[in-house]
Amino acid sequence: MLKINTMKGHERMSTQDLLLAIEEAVRSGETDFDIEASGQHDIGGPLWHPEGKPLRFHVKNAGQRVGSMALPGTEIVVEESASADVGWLNAGGIITVKGDAGDTAGHCSSGGKIFIGGRGGTRTGSLMKHDPLYEAPELWILKNVGSFSFEFMGGGRAVVCGYDSAAYESVLGARSCVGMVGGCVYVRGPIGTHPADILAEELTQADIDFLAAGMEDFLAHIEREELMEGLTKWSEWKKLRPLSPEEKKAKAKNGSDMHAFRVSEWVKGGIFADVAHDDFAVHTTVSTGLYRLRVPHWDNAKFAAPCEANCPTGIPTQLRYDLIRMGREEEAIQLELDYTPFPGSVCGSVCPNPCMDACTRGTIDEPIQIGPLGYSAAFAKVAPPKEHTGKKIAVIGGGVAGLSAAWQLARKGHGVTVYDDAEHIGGKLEQVIPRGRLSHELLESELRRIESVGVQFVSSCKVDGEKFAAIRRENDAVVVATGGTKSRFFPWEGTGHLTMGLSYLKAVNRGEKPHTGRHVVVIGAGNSGMDTCRGAYGMGAESVVAVDVQRPAAFAHEIAHFESLGGKIVWPFFTAKITSEGVYAKDGTFIPADQVIVSIGEEPEMDFLPEDEGIAFFRKSWVVPKADQSIAKGVFTAGDTIKPGRLTDAIGSGRKAAWFVHQYVMGEEVQPFPERPQIPAERLSKAYFDKWHHCAIGDPVSDHARCVSCGTCRDCKMCLESCPEKAITREEYEDGSWAYTSDPDRCIGCGICAGVCPCGVWSIEDNPEKILMYSTGSKV
Incomplete structure (x- = not known):
């Protein structure tokens, strides 16, 4: 053994x-x-x-x-x-369970014997069957069974002894023997109700012989031989069996033709003919057209994929991969440029890529390479607009948010001018992000592309109240996107010893040599903090320590790079005091330093805005725009002027501002910014994609094979080939796109299309169409 x-x-x-x-x-x-x-x-x-x-x-x-x-x-x-x-x-x-069995004991059994020494659960004995070439299956239950027992039974014999079941109204549970067409059930105890085509009969001698012979074997298997005498009082037993085909035919002949009776003998046209339409047709569960219980919908692109929904810029990567699958790679590149002017500088270089964090594919093996895919559009050319509206729009602030708004508005044919007080346009991309993280050649290329669509840059232009008023008079609309320009810090003791991180990084990127101590402490361990730490090492610091009150929020690779330079991160560290010798924490911890740089974020400075137009502010720094991102008549805002965010957040905010500015200058009725809900995860069939593994991961473009295409049809034709009624057709258009439709006259609403669709495009719902019944024309 x-x-x-x-x-x-x-x-x-x-x-x-x-x-x-x-x-x-x-x-x-x-x-x-x-x-x-x-x-x-x-x-x-x-x-x-x-x-x-x-x-x-x-x-x-x-x-x-x-x-x-x-x-x-x-x-x-x-x-x-x-x-x-x-x-x-x-x-x-031969299977013996000495205690209770769970649901569906003996389900679909076609041979052998099953002995249960306790109770059976729901649907016990369902779909039992008998092949005449073999011995019939047997299912013996000592006590009782749950509801829907012996449902659709087609053969075999079941025995329910009803022992220790006096508390139950029926030892067969509710709705027993529904759909039963063969076999029989021997039962001791109350049986409750059962379908009309199931007969409850007294035992014949053959039945008693079978039960007597089998009971001894059954009780021996479950080790309850002492119950033999109590269970063999055959007057307490019944036999349930379905009507035979012959009995059903005879019963039908004895009845009347209901349709003929209703139409001819009862009331002509039916008893309700004066108020209702009745065709006297019998509609079964499986119907087509109006009488379908459910109807399918091809919901292509109704939902946003998780990557799109979690991308603040709103880039629909699943649509890009659809185009790539169709061999239209150039269109896929242009599609990304419809959403962002910085596919290389942001998406492909410095973005944390929340799209990849949310990628469905990441729950299978690795996320789709969305960031590197963005880089493929880095140096692409874009044609300038063919038509011009004659409208003039000023953008104050040459950072990511302002340039995103300018890009969108210029491509709609508006004349756009960007004003910035820096010598070079580009905001944090130009002034703050270290060259080691972002290629300056790439950034300059993308800035030239923005100029190529008609955007004019005015640098070294300080906008004060008077200048702002002049710009406002000369333009049809103004976008304020000046961003965060002042380093934030808390009222610690000794703030006079602080170096502002933003100013420090700007000096580094300008090629200057800002004062840098030998031993530097940077307050803040986010990505900006890591940029500052990197800059300090580049300026000659011997040691750099970053401190933070929480787990460092910087990218893992940025932290790894900092630590590879010899840097150290200390957290949690609650700064209390800064001195010329270093930094003290609230718990007394002291870190020596001859320079302390703060890099915990920035806040905007917008003293040029008018004070008499009711512009709302949050904490006297950030503006609070209306739903259309306006802060005053004809003045809109975007980016870090509203709240601190990532560069991808700024691009999305600029897109949104441009959406409302365009409607404003064109005198159109304001429409909400288009957004789609994220596709529910349960609509996706990830098993379809399990065959692609790590070995299939190649370049970002070839990832179209791995992309789940969440919520967007990938034209796999599974619905077309799986529909049992051939109700689905595929239509292709001149531009290469396609659509799938379901013919209501063939569709039975089975839902297989929704079940097999790997992308969650097909859905199935209860038939919403009302059936015309009353002669008054109303519907029910």
């Missing part, structure tokens, strides 16, 4: 490993098994000994489907109770 204990310490053997171990032992000639299980499935399944010897299993703590598909010659004994599907598809095994 082979003994298997599936728990070794705290480690549990998997179901697969257990079944493989059993199969290997059987192939080696083993016949007896003592298994100390821990909920594993399918124990004692379809096995046969190479010499045809019987196989015996003694199992404790079995999981679902014990004895499923068991073959003749297999005997299984389960101590105590077992969970669902005992003897599922049993094909000849």
Whole structure:
């Protein structure tokens, strides 16, 4: 006998490993098994000994489907109770459960015997069947069973002894024997109601002979022989069986033709003919057209993919990959440029890529390479607008948000001028981001592309109140996107010893040599803090320590680079005092330094805005715009003037501002900014994509094969090929796009299209169409 204990310490053997171990032992000639299980499935399944010897299993703590598909010659004994599907598809095994069985015991069994020494759950004995070439299956239950028992039973014999079940109104549960067309159920105790085509009969002598012979064997298997006398009082038993085909035909002949009676003999046109339309047709569950219970919808692009929904810029990467799959790579590049002027500088270089964090593919193996894909559009050319509106728009602030708004507005044909007080346009990309993180050649190329669509740059232009008023008079609209221009800090003791991180980084990027100590402490360990630390090392610092009150928020690779330079991060560190010797924390910790730089974020300075137009502010620094991002008549805002954010947030904010500015200058009715809900994860069938593994990961463009295309049809044709009624058709248009439609006259509303669609494009819903019934024309 082979003994298997599936728990070794705290480690549990998997179901697969257990079944493989059993199969290997059987192939080696083993016949007896003592298994100390821990909920594993399918124990004692379809096995046969190479010499045809019987196989015996003694199992404790079995999981679902014990004895499923068991073959003749297999005997299984389960101590105590077992969970669902005992003897599922049993094909000849003898299965004994000494306690209760869960739901669907004996489900689909077609041979062998199943002995249950307790109760059976819901749908016990459902779909039992009998192949006349073999012995009929048997299912013996000592006590009672749950609802829907013996549903759609087609053959075999079941015995429900009703022991210890006096508290139940029916030992067969509710709605027993529904759809039963064959076999029989022997039952002792109350049976409640049952379908009209099921007969409850007294036992014949043949029935008694079968039960008497089988009861002794049954009670012996479950070790309850003492119950023999109480369970063999045959007057307490009934036999349930379905009407035979002949009996059904005879019953139909004795009845009347209901349709003829209603139309001809009762009231002409029907009893409600004066108020309702009645065609007297009988519509079954499986119907087409108006009488379908459910209807499918091809919801292509109704939902945003997780990458799009989590990209503040709003780039629909799934649509880019659709174009690439169609061989239209240049259009995919241009599509990204419809959303951002910085696919290389931001998406491909400095963005944290929240799109990749949300990527569905990341739950399978690795996210789609969205950031590198963005870089493929870095040096692409864009044609200037063919038509011009004659409208003039000023953008104050040459950073990412302002340039994003300018890019969108110029491409709509407006004349756009960007004003900035710096010598070079580009905001933080130009002035703050270290050249080691962002190629200056790439940034300059993307700035030239913005100019190529008609945007004019005015640098070294300080905008004060008077200048702002003049700009406002000369333009149809103004976008204020001056960003965060002043380093933030808290009122620590000794703030006079602080160096402002923003000013420090700007000096570094201008090629200057700002004062840098030998030993530097940087307050702030986000990405800006890491940029400052990198800059300090570049300016000759011997040691740099970054401190923060929380876990560092910088990218992992930025932290790794800083630490590779010799840097150290200390957290949690609650700054209390800065001196010429270093920094003190609230707990007394002291870090020596001859320079302390603060880099915990920036806040805007907008003293040029008018004070008499009711512009709202948050904490006297950030503006609070209206729903259309306006702060005054004809004045809109975007980016860090509203709240601090990432560069991708600034691009998205600029897009949104441009949307409303365009409507304003064109005198159009204000429409909300277009946004789509994220596709629910449960609509996606990720299993379709499991075949692609790490070995399939190549360049970003070839990732179109791995992309799940969440919410957007990838034209896989699975719905077309799977529809059982051939109700789905595919139509292709001149531009290469396509659409799938479902013919209501063929569709039965089965929902297979929605079930097989890997991208969540097809959905199925209850039929919303009302059926015209009343002659008044109203609908129900």
